Each structure stands twice: as C-alpha cells, then as structure tokens.
Amino acid sequence: MNTLLRGIGVLATVGTFSLLVFSLPSGGEARGDSGAGDVMPRLTHKAWQQECASCHLAYSPALLPRASWQRVMGGLDRHFGENASLDPATQADILHFLEANAADSGRSRMGDKVMQRMGANEAPLRITETRWFVREHDEVPRATWVRKSVGSAANCAACHRQAEKGLFNEHDVRIPK
Amino acid sequence: MIKQIAWTGLMLLSASTAVADTPATFMARYAQQAGVAVSALSPARGEALYRSEHPGQSSAAQSCASCHTANPKQAGQTRVGKRIEPLAPAANPSRFTDAAKVEKWFRRNCMDVLQRECSAQEKGDFIAWLNQIK
Numbered sequence: 001m002n003t004l005l006r007g008i009g010v011l012a013t014v015g016t017f018s019l020l021v022f023s024l025p026s027g028g029e030a031r032g033d034s035g036a037g038d039v040m041p042r043l044t045h046k047a048w049q050q051e052c053a054s055c056h057l058a059y060s061p062a063l064l065p066r067a068s069w070q071r072v073m074g075g076l077d078r079h080f081g082e083n084a085s086l087d088p089a090t091q092a093d094i095l096h097f098l099e100a101n102a103a104d105s106g107r108s109r110m111g112d113k114v115m116q117r118m119g120a121n122e123a124p125l126r127i128t129e130t131r132w133f134v135r136e137h138d139e140v141p142r143a144t145w146v147r148k149s150v151g152s153a154a155n156c157a158a159c160h161r162q163a164e165k166g167l168f169n170e171h172d173v174r175i176p177k
Numbered sequence: 178m179i180k181q182i183a184w185t186g187l188m189l190l191s192a193s194t195a196v197a198d199t200p201a202t203f204m205a206r207y208a209q210q211a212g213v214a215v216s217a218l219s220p221a222r223g224e225a226l227y228r229s230e231h232p233g234q235s236s237a238a239q240s241c242a243s244c245h246t247a248n249p250k251q252a253g254q255t256r257v258g259k260r261i262e263p264l265a266p267a268a269n270p271s272r273f274t275d276a277a278k279v280e281k282w283f284r285r286n287c288m289d290v291l292q293r294e295c296s297a298q299e300k301g302d303f304i305a306w307l308n309q310i311k
Contacts, residue, residue, distance in 0.1 A: 056257045082256065083288040086281075155258040 040166040041108035045097045047090050055084065057156050057163055059127055061101035062111035067123035069098035097161075128153045140175075149176035189237050194308045200273040200308040207301030212213055218298075223306030226299055231290055239290055273304055 025135075040060040052058045061069065073095040077085040086094070103111035103118070116132035124130055144150060149160040157163040159175050208215045210225060230238040245253040250268040253261035257277070263269040273279055287295040295303070 055255045056259055077288075079192075083285040085285060085288075087277075151256075151258040158258060 040110055040168065041101065043101055044165060047093050048097050051086060051090060051094060055082075056154060059156075060110065060166070061098040061105075062103050062108045062132070063114055063127045063133075064102065065101045065104040065118060066102040066122060068125065069095060069102055071123055071125055073098065086158070131162065144175060147176065160167075178224070178287075198274050198276050198279075200304050203273050203276075203279060203304050204301055204308070207297045210297035211301060213298065213301075215301075218301040218305040220302070220306040220309050223302035223304070226295075226303055227306065231292070241286065241290060250310060256288075265307050267310050272307070 032155050040061050043061070048061075049058050072079075073091060076091065099105070101107055101111075103114040105111060114130055114132040117135065127133055142156070145153050156168070159173050160168050161174055162169070162172050204215055204218055208218055227241045227245075228247075230240045233239040244255060245264050249264040252263055255261060263272075264272060266272045283295055283300055287293065287299075
C-alpha cells in the first residue's frame with residue numbers, strides 16, 4: 001500500500017513537472033498559440049470554418065491526432081448518425097488542413113497536451129473520448145451533459161461562452177441550468 | 178493591357194451574375210428536370226414532405242421539422258445545439274440563392290430523413306411551398 005502511494009506520488013510529481021515543462025510560455029507565440037493553457041491555436045481555413053461549423057463548432061484540429069481526422073473525414077456520409085458528405089475536392093482540402101494541424105503535428109501546445117495522454121495507436125472518433133478531454137471535465141456530473149440547455153458534450157459553447165472565439169478559459173465557464 | 182483587364186473584370190462580373198439563383202430559378206430547373214411545368218409544382222405536396230415523419234436511422238421518428246421547427250420562418254437547431262437560420266425566403270432572403278449549397282443540403286438531409294435522395298419533383302414542390310410563405 002505504502003509503495004503504491006509512493007508510486008502515485010512519484011507519478012504525480014513527474015506528471016506535474018512534465019506539465020510545467022510543456023506549459024512554459026516560450027515558443028507558444030511562435031507556434032500560433034498564446035501562453036495561456038486553455039486557448040486553441042488560432043487557425044483560419046475557409047472550408048473548415050464554413051463546412052464543419054454549419055452544424056457544430058469548428059472543433060480545433062489540435063484536439064485529435066491525424067489518424068482520427070482521417071477516420072472522421074473518411075466516413076462523412078455516416079457522421080455520428082448524420083449525412084455530412086462533401087464534394088471530394090472540399091473533403092480533401094479540409095482533411096489536408098486537419099492533418100497539418102492535428103494534435104500530433106507538433107504545431108500547438110494544445111495538441112501536445114492532448115497527445116501526452118494519447119496511446120500510440122489510438123485514433124478516437126470523438127474528442128470527448130480522449131483522455132485529455134475526460135480529465136479536463138472530470139468534475140462535471142453526468143447529468144449536466146444531458147440537460148436540455150446543454151444537449152451533449154459536443155456543444156462546447158453551452159458552457160464555454162467564448163468557444164466560438166477559441167477561448168476555453170476555465171473562468172469563462174457558465175454551466176446553464 | 179488595361180482594356181484586357183477591364184474585359185476580364187466585365188466577364189467575371191457577368192459570370193457571377195449568371196450563376197446567381199433565386200427560388201424561382203430553382204423551381205424552374207427542378208420542374209424541367211422532373212419533366213413538368215412550373216405550374217405543376219405543388220406547395221401542398223411540399224408542405225407534406227416537410228412535415229412527414231419517417232423512422233430515424235437511430236431511434237425517434239424524424240422530419241424536416243425536427244430540426245427546422247414546425248414553422249420554417251423560425252430559426253431551428255442542429256442536433257448539437259447550433260442555430261439553423263430560417264428556411265423560408267420570407268424570413269431569410271439568402272435561402273435558395275446558391276446552387277451548390279442547395280444541392281448539398283438536399284442530398285444530405287433527404288438521406289437522413291428519407292434514407293434516399295429526393296426527386297426533382299420533390300425538391301421543386303418543397304421550394305414552391307417555402308417560397309409562397311409570406
């Protein structure tokens with residue numbers, strides 16, 4: 001038991017240390033994201049914003065690895081129960097953008113954070129299935145997600161009121177009744 | 178050189194006005210594709226299509242109105258809570274002005290609600306109904 005506790009302690013220390021190292025603000029600006037921890041990399045891409053955001057928030061490419069985006073974009077005709085098919089040129093254009101800025105592209109701190117908790121061969125279809133997401137939201141009770149005012153965990157903007165601007169700061173969170 | 182640029186500009190301008198669509202041009206096109214006169218398009222059939230419920234892919238019955246609401250002059254909501262601007266041109270003049278967009282959404286949404294693509298006649302009826310809503 002004691003060794004187990006000590007093991008957890010060591011892991012926590014190492015974890016905190018590595019988080020600190022990865023959280024150092026240096027280099028953030030150069031990679032297109034600010035020093036703050038909860039900011040998505042600032043990205044603009046016409047088709048990504050136009051197409052993806054017509055049904056839901058244009059989720060940041062930094063939240064899933066390349067392999068995940070390939071799976072998502074390869075199955076748009078059955079996109080979480082809806083037909084979201086695109087013409088081949090637009091589909092290829094968006095996939096290229098998602099791959100270039102994916103969590104494992106090394107282009108954003110947000111992506112690095114997501115990858116720290118991602119298994120080597122993991123390619124989840126849902127951002128909400130990533131260990132990073134689960135951990136960030138572990139204090140939110142299950143019942144909150146299904147409230148009518150929230151709908152589902154896919155609706156970031158229900159609580160993150162600045163989500164459309166890519167801002168996910170914890171202090172801006174307002175969970176609706 | 179300047180003349181050439183002016184000509185190119187003029188041609189681009191005329192090309193862009195040529196592709197500008199309206200609900201009426203869509204109705205004419207779909208009627209033609211269906212091999213009927215525009216006057217044979219039926220707003221009543223369009224409304225019935227809009228409101229008819231079909232077994233959903235996953236669970237509950239669904240219709241166009243499930244997301245676009247019973248009143249197409251009102252804004253609707255996607256399954257994940259994002260606003261859908263009203264469908265009726267009376268409430269949203271940008272509806273039925275872009276051929277690629279119109280075809281894309283008919284393809285997707287007919288597959289979702291009806292589990293098949295809509296026919297030209299159905300698309301024509303649908304727009305004929307929405308377009309006469311004041």
